[in-house]
Each structure stands twice: as structure tokens, then as C-alpha cells.
Amino acid sequence: MTNAPVIVGAGPAGVRAAEALVAHGVRPMLIDEAARAGGQIYRRQPPQFGRSSRTLYGFEAGRAAALHQSFDALRAHVDYRPDSLVWNVQGDQLDVLHGPSQRTQRVAFSQLIVATGATDRVLPVPGWTLPGVYTLGGAQVALKFQGCAIGQRVVFMGTGPLLYLVAYQYAKAGARVVAVLDTARFADQVAALPAMSTQPAVLLKGMYYVGWLRAHGVAIQGGVRPVRVSGDERVSGVAWHDGTRERTLDCDAVGFGYALRSETQLADLLGCRFAYAPAHRAHLPEHDAARRSSVPDVYLAGDGAGIMGADAAEWAGERAALALLADRGVAVDASRAQALEHKLARLTGFRSGLDRAFPFPEDWAGHAPDELVICRCENVTAGTLRQTVRESGADEMNRLKALCRVGMGRCQGRMCGVAAAEVLAHCTGQPVQNVGRLRGQAPIKPIPMQLIVASEGATP
Amino acid sequence: MTQRIDCDVAIVGGGIVGASAALALRRMGQQVVLLERDLCGSRSSGVNFGGVRRQGRPLSQLPLAQRAHRIWGELPALLGTDGEYVRSGHFKIARSEADLAALERYRELSRDFDLGLDMITGAALRARAGWLGAKALGGSFCPEDGQANPRLVSPAFARAAERAGAQVFERTPLDEAEHDGQRFLLRSTAAALEVRAPVLLNCAGAWAGPLAAQFGDAVPLRSGHPAMAVTEPLPAFMDWSLGVEGGGIYCRQVARGNVVMGGGAGYEIDEVRARVERGAIDGWCRQAIELLPALRHAHILRTWSGTEGYLPDRQPVLGPSRSMPGLFHGFGFAGAGFQIGPAAGEVLAELACHGRTVTPIDAFAADRFDRAAASPPPASLATSVTH
Secondary structure, three states: OOOOOEEEOOOHHHHHHHHHHHHOOOOOEEEOOOOOOOOOOOOOOOOOOOOOHHHHHHHHHHHHHHHHHHHHHHHHHOEEEOOEEEEEEEOOEEEEEEOOOOEEEEEEOOOEEEOOOEEEOOOOOOOOOOOOEEEHHHHHHHHHOOOOOOOOEEEEEEEOHHHHHHHHHHHHOOOEEEEEEEOOOHHHHHHHHHHHOOOHHHHHHHHHHHHHHHHOOOEEEOOOEEEEEEOOOOOOEEEEEOOOOEEEEEOOEEEEEEOEEEOOHHHHHOOOOEEEEHHHOEEEEOOOOOOEOOOOOEEEOHHHHOOOOHHHHHHHHHHHHHHHHHHOOOOOOHHHHHHHHHHHHHHHHHHHHHHHHOOOOOOHHHHOOOOOEEEOOOOEEHHHHHHHHHHHOOOOHHHHHHHHOOOOOOOOOOOOHHHHHHHHHHHHOOOHHHHOOOOOOOOOOOEEHHHHHHOOOOOO | OOEEEEOOEEEEOOOHHHHHHHHHHHHOOOOEEEEOOOOOOOOHHHHOOOEEOOOOOOHHHHHHHHHHHHHHHOHHHHHOOOOOOEOOOEEEEEOOHHHHHHHHHHHHHOHHHOOOOEEEEHHHHHHHOOOOOOOOOEEEEEOOOEEOOHHHHHHHHHHHHHHOOOEEEOOOOOOEEEEOOOOEEEEEOOOOEEEEEOEEEEOOHHHOHHHHHHOOOOOOOEEEOEEEEEEEEOOOOOOOEEEEOOOOOEEEEOOOOEEEEEEEEEEEOOOOOEEEOHHHHHHHHHHHHHHOHHHOOOEEEEEEOOOEEEOOOOOOEEEEOOOOOOEEEEEOOOOOHHHHHHHHHHHHHHHHHHOOOOOOOHHHOOOHHHHOOOOOOOOOOOOOOOO
């Protein structure tokens, strides 16, 4: 093969994939949107910052350091392209926009490992577009990369393991965490314990965060239904329903989110076959145990192919690389491949426990008021979605988008797609898998027209 | 349990042609059943550029285009929505003296059709359209041409037909068609539906070929794929819809502020889906920034393509079957069917009811390819489309 294999994403999956390829004498290209490798979870601070990894990553410090060290050791053996956004693919050519040089280049690949990671799963609440409201992931980026907090008195709201982790990180960093409001009930968490006990260390960490927060006077409330974020110019408080009555708290910032959603646009443009995955409540690109997608020479690793967490991402990245190598005719250790598959399979049980501990709030769409903005780019409200359905009979996402512009703005549905699908499903009385998914179109993220002109004819 | 329906006219294809035919037939009192494989107006009729333009069409299409122009003017009354249709004016840009001469020639040739074309050049152009880049020497302006939102208009024709009493079956692919000597029999296994009608309208767009061929009207229909993109919303700066003499790009700014542009070609992913060719993106960006400097800092949010039916002479097939009485075709609009679609629908309705139409359609006869020896289609079908 003339072209090198390419890995998109330098998080836990991408770095472990690169490591396995290098170990077998193959030099991959590693393209990453971020300035430094590590992904979202092990995002590295800018080089001039000097906080300890214990401060930045808490319990994950060991894993973060291990991944960073692996990457640093690999650095000379991979064609590393940081600050680079893959915005399109056609055939075996990726289009890659390099931020600092403001140029876009075409990069050919022989084989491709897609390790594109995840973003927050957002379910809007009235007031969510006020300044001072961040996703949980955004709140974490502010802390890890920018060394600042989203506010002085912060409420964290939503559900999922990240809710407690970010609250803990904020409190440790000296921010005042006013409260953690979880839509899951403690009964859910207790019921999930047996399934989660397959990963005792992870379970203990979660319990530790909760215990620590409580011990430090942070109010933790389960079984809530967020009602609104209030404020005029910016956030001044939150209101939620606790099952019997509405309650309020003053705060100046809100971090919220409902676990994560996979970034699947590249897999979509590559033509990977998708299927609905009930455990993830999402349409995801299919892959086999060896992480081969439905498209020859395309492999899927990490949270971009279903949210399984950082440890799973490392195993999947390595497994994908072994499959890629085998497909190139390179001899690989079959027992290692099998061990990785076994570890990944074991994690599936834990993952279902997590879903039980932090269930998706299925009643969200039913409670979303008509005036709630679902698509902030195009200012499309829940009421507009419902009216469109009533008037047109639309029962599918792409049709709904065509008729009312939901998902047509800058985010192309990456932020609003989940919520819009929930509203559509609820108001047509269908299970959410039946409303389909927004078709992916290039560019994966908006691209400046001028850069394309400036870069014409450029080759790597 | 298969549902069986007898009706006067059966229509295959719920694009703008089929749906407007259904609406026109209902207004003529006919019982109509329309079968659409997917959702009405979800293919080319719904994802095209949205130009509503007579200027630049072959003279043979202008009677149809003029008829359509009247229908577009009554859109709210007809459909209950304006579909964002505005008579913004369409300006066809000349980038050379030769382009200007060609546009002047077209103005002369089309004089009988009362398009109101006006050549604008030099200082007058700068005064009227200061947002145009220096590459635009001048051009031809058609004040009553315009633009509309195809995502809204094309499905709205189907909904209007339905409200008027047409039976519209979506997600109903046609599996089998036959004629028993008196009536057409159409079957959709997936929808467990059988439709019988003495008259059949084939409005299946790029997929119309097999049905036409089955009844003796084999035509050299090919699929072509346009390439289009939309920018983020920008402050309003351009009120005209733009084309370029000799092809290249076309663009318009919608009320929301996004600039929609097209030009170049897409490529097929499968029978129903297509995507923009990478080279087309370079083409738009270079040409669009030259012609519209305001786009210099704009971001492209999305690109898309579609699947359109092309015949070698880039004219549609519109009219009766040469061999099967009761069968009429309306397809192959070569990427330029949005404006004339509603008129094509009315013509088909007239043909279905009366066997004739007041609009000249001789240039679109299904048998015209028998007369000329079949010539190979152009290498790139979509590149010279002028929207």
C-alpha cells in the first residue's frame, strides 16, 4: 500500500491505536482537532500551565499520565497533525483544515481508524441559552485547559457519571458548588449496583465523589426535573421540581448534560452502515468485535462508536489497530486481540448498569414547554416542532428539518439533534428509533470559504 | 389485506410535477391516486437550488415557463403557503464581452415572451448592485423571476392535492405495473395496495425510465447530480437571484440570511443518494468570492446533492406515450424543473382529461430520440446547468 494508515482523533482510542501500529513497524498519520493529544477526558493543559496531573485529573491522574507518556514516546514515530479538523471525506481522501496555518489539505489514507470521540448529550431546559450556562464537558474544558471556572457559585444539573466528576473537580479547584441536581433517583443507582460491581474500582470512584461532595456540604438532590435556568443578562438561579414541589436556588453558572453522545459524522460520510443501539439510545455505526466497520479498511474505536468510556476506548483503539494490521497482512498476537475483545465484552454489562444508574429522562420531551428553544442556531422551539408535525404529518427527522429548519444551523444538529428527535418521537407517539437520524453532509463543522480558495492545489 | 382502489388517474411520483398534476386534476373533478416511493417532495423537487427562473431557458420551454409564472404568482391561494417565494429578480452575470453579446442575443430571441429582460452594465450596475465583484461586467436582469424554498413548496403541492381530495400514498414504492387492455394496474407490495385507473401519469423523475420503457417508450434517461451549499446566515446584502452566463455558479440569499449556492457536480452514493464532488467546493468558493466579495469571511455550513433525470438534449419528456393510450409522461427536467414543474403538472392534467393541452409541448415528445440517432450523453451532465 502506498499511503499510510490514518487515525482520526488523538484521545485514548487514537493514541492506543497509534501505539499498536508503531509497535508493529507501521507509521500512521494521527490527525487531531485539539492542540495537544489526550482527547477530551485526558485533555492536556497548555504547555505554559503548571498544574499537577493530580489536580487536573484526580483519580484519573495515573491513566492520564500513562496515555500522555505513551503519546510522547510515540511522537517521533507518527505523522502527528494537531489543530487539524477533518471536515470531509471522498473515496480515500480526507479534507483536513489546519487551524494555525489556515490551510486545508487533502490527505490520502490506505486504512482509517475513526476515533472521533463524543460530546455532551444536551436536553435543553428553559433558559439554557443564557450566558453562564455550559455543558458539563464545556465546564470541564474551562477548568482543564483554560484554568478557569464557569462561575463562582455553580449548579450542576442533568445526569450521568460526569455530573459528579465535574462537580468534584470544580469543588476541588476552589469553586463553590451550590448543588448537584440529578434527574436519576438514588433508587436507580441502588438497583444498578449488581451490574456495576463488575468494575468495582470505577464504582468506588463514583461513590467517593458523591461522598466527598456531601462531606463538603454540597447539596445533592436526586429525582429532580429541571424546570428553568433564570436570569436576565446572565444566570441568576435555577428552578427544579423535586417530585412534590418546585424549588429554586441562586447561582451564577450552570453546568448541565445528560451523559454523552457519539460524534458519528465522519463514519457517516465514510458510508458506514448505522443501526439503532437501544443501550445508547442512538443510531450508531456498526462494527464487529474486532472494530471493523461495514466499510472495508475503515475501523471504529472509542466513544465515537458508542459511549463506553476511556478505558474501553484504549482497548478498542488497540483492537482496531490489530485488525487493521491483520488486514494489511501483518502478523499480530491473536491472544492479545482476543483478550481485548473479552475485556470490551465484559464492560458491556457494566455499561448497562450505568444506564440503569443514570437513566435517560424519558419524560423530558413530555415536559418540554412549547416556548423552549430546542435548536439555538435557528431558534426553533419545541412548539414549532410540534406545530410542524401537526400541520405536515412529519414523522421523520430529515423531513422535520426540511420543514422547520431544526438542525440547519452552525451545529448541523450535533447539539440539538437528540432533543429534536425526542420531541418528534413524543409528539408522534413513536419510539425514538423510528424517527431516524439526520443525514450527515460535509462539512463536518463549518469551514471558511476563503481558506478553501487560499489552499487550492495544496498537497500534504 | 390488500387495499384496492379504482380511480380516474393514477400518478407515479410525488415530486412537484406529480403533486401539481394531482392538484390540477382534483380541481378538474377527477379521482386521483398518487403513489410516492418515499415522501412527497423529498427528492430533487425538495432539495434543488430553489431558483424560480424563466430567463435562460430554451425558447421551446418558455410557453411552459410563462404558464408556470402565473401559477407561482398564485401560490398562497393555491397552496396556503407562499413557500418563501419572492419575485426578487434574476440576474444573469456576464464576465466578458462575449457573455454580454450572448445575453443580448437571448434577449432578442425571447422578446415575444415578454420576460422584461433588461441589460445592466457599467455604472448602472455598480449603482444598483454594489455588492457584485469587479469580475461581473454586466448582465441581463429579469425583474419577475425569483426564488422559493423547495423544501417547503414541493411538499406543499402534495398536501394541497391531498386537501383537495387526492389520495396520496407515501412510502409506497411501485413494484408492478401492467395494463389489462382497459386499465392500468399498479401494485405496491410494501404498502399492500393495488390501484386501477384508465390513465397513468409517469412523474417518477430520475427513476421514470423503467416504467416508460415497459410501455414502449424507452428513452435515454440518465441520472445527474447537482452540487449545492449553504453558508451561515449573513446580513442581507443581495436581493437578486444570480446565475452566470455559460454556467459556473448560481446563488441567492434567503430571507434568513444564508447564501445558497450551486455549481459543479455531485456523485452517486446509491440509487437514491448523492453527495457533492470535492472539486465542486473549490469551484464555488473561488467563483463566489470573486462575484460576491461579501462571502470572503463566510463559512459553509452544509453541502448537498440530489438525483435528477437528464435526457441528451436536456429537455424533459412531457406528453403522451407513443404506444400506450392513456399513459402520459412528465420527467427528465435536467435539473431545471422546479420553476416549470407546476405548469408541467397542469399540462399533464389537461392531457389526462382532454387528451390535449393549450401549451406547446412538441419539443418534449417521447419519440424524439428515435428520429435522431442516439448520441452519447455529455461527459458531465450537471456542470453546465444554469439555475
